[in-house]
Amino acid sequence: MISARRPLVALTALFALTTAPVQAQDRERPIALVGGQLLDGYEGNPIHHAAVVIEGNRIVAVGPASEIEIPANARIINTAGKTMMPGMVDAHVHIMILGHGDYNDWFPWFEGHDDLVYETSAKQLLAAGVTAGVDLSAPMSSLAFRDRVNANEVPGPRLLVSGPWVTRYAWDFLPDELRVLHTTPEEARDRAQSLIDAGVDVIKTWIGTTEEDFRAIKSVAGPAGVKIHCHVYEEEVVWAAIRGGCDVLQHAGSGGSVPAYSQELVDHIAMNGIPVVQTISHRIWVYPATLAFPERLWDPDILNSFPPEIREQVLNSYTKDDFWRRPYFRSTPRQIRNSEKAARQFIDADALMAMGTDTGSPLNFHAESAWREVSALVDMGMTEIEAISAATKVSAEVLGLRETGTIEPGKLADIIVVDGNPLFDINVLGYVTDVIKDGIIYKRDGVPAWESAARAATSTGSH
Ligand SMILES: [Zn+2]
Incomplete structure (x- = not known):
């Protein structure tokens, strides 16, 4: 060989x-x-x-x-x-993943290839027209990469980074350096403080975070001017995040296990101007798009943007078996139906909506995640000019990047x-x-x- x-x-x-x-x-x-x-x-x-x-x-x-x-x-x-x-501003980026279909294979390979993966992701995003974004969970090595990109030493969007996410839950196949764990609000506060001291731009909370945890994190993040981006789906979790001082609601509206939110919650979010980043195209749009047109996996604009050793792996992750049978996609058809309702709720209420893609998640390639999300927002009821403004001006404002957008x-x-x-x-x-x-x-x-x-x-x- x-x-x-x-x-x-x-x-x-x-x-x-x-x-x-x-x-x-x-x-x-x-x-x-x-x-x-x-x-x-x-x-x-x-x-x-x-x-x-x-x-x-x-x-x-x-x-x-x-x-x-x-x-x-x-x-x-x-x-x-x-x-x-x-240039588009993506309010939910992942540079340590790049559309590979099987996390069980990807994360072990990622170890030791941090910079190659970050550089690949950053180039793909930039070539797709994304000139700024926030990375919401990567190892601490992402901070040094952020500094290189922001100094224009390597091509990529202007980057804010969270480093590892703060969570009570350790998912088996995720690398340890992707998370910092806590069991009490006091520990959550201390983890957040450590990340802030290390130079993260934002805090990302993941599942299991309680209202008390949010409050404790806010007690250090607020004074430091560091915004908390919260991974939330279920109605009660969204309320806990809001009451605890969450700054940006991530994923709300992309379905998950909830068919729709109460009008009380949607109105509260809209009237208080709490930013929502729906990330609706991840799974929900790209999954049916791939089943309907599997040829998209061979799109040269996507494939050729990978270095060879990553290209082979990505393609293999979808061709080695029936990817739609894997646990990651098992509930996707139901999520699609739920999102049809939830995404429209925030648009109908005229909530403050930034554009974020969860780019890099399975099937969600950096080379096309931004346009697919904007397209999905239009499908869900935004006018074209609203969706473009959400993807540029509003996203920049939500991220505090007021000199761009x-x-x-x-x-x-x-x-x-x-x-x-x-x-x-x-x-x-x-x-x-x-x-x-x-x-x-x-x-x-x-x-x-x-x-x-x-x-x-x-x-x-x-x-
Ligand atoms: Zn994400």
């Missing part, structure tokens, strides 16, 4: 090589995106035939192209016939270009042609910068 393995090694080396430098020289000249429709992240009218000018890592001018002065030395990106919009002078230059009009067909968010994050062009004409760098290296390399 040695000869069969040789090409894999070569490709792996190439993959590693291309993670090194990013295009900091992009910032030496202004960049002007010119010609297309502009959605600025608000729920207002688009600007047609627009232009956006970037200097350094900031947006300096936005408006109709006829009224905007384009600097003579600007690098021009022609967006005619396309749509410019803020909209296209306005003075904001950070996090902009994507999609091929078509998402106000007519929201699924064109799946066709991201250009990605700029922090004033750096990470994807151009459909090709990620690290792929074009790899192609250049191959064509000029010594053989």
